Amino acid sequence: MLIQSQPVTPQQVTYLSGFAS
Numbered sequence: 001m002l003i004q005s006q007p008v009t010p011q012q013v014t015y016l017s018g019f020a021s
Helices: 010-020
Strands: none
Touching: none
């Protein structure tokens, strides 16, 4: 994944959730 050393932000969670669905 692209997110490794970066803290996960609510925007990233929303993006990933929308991308996964």
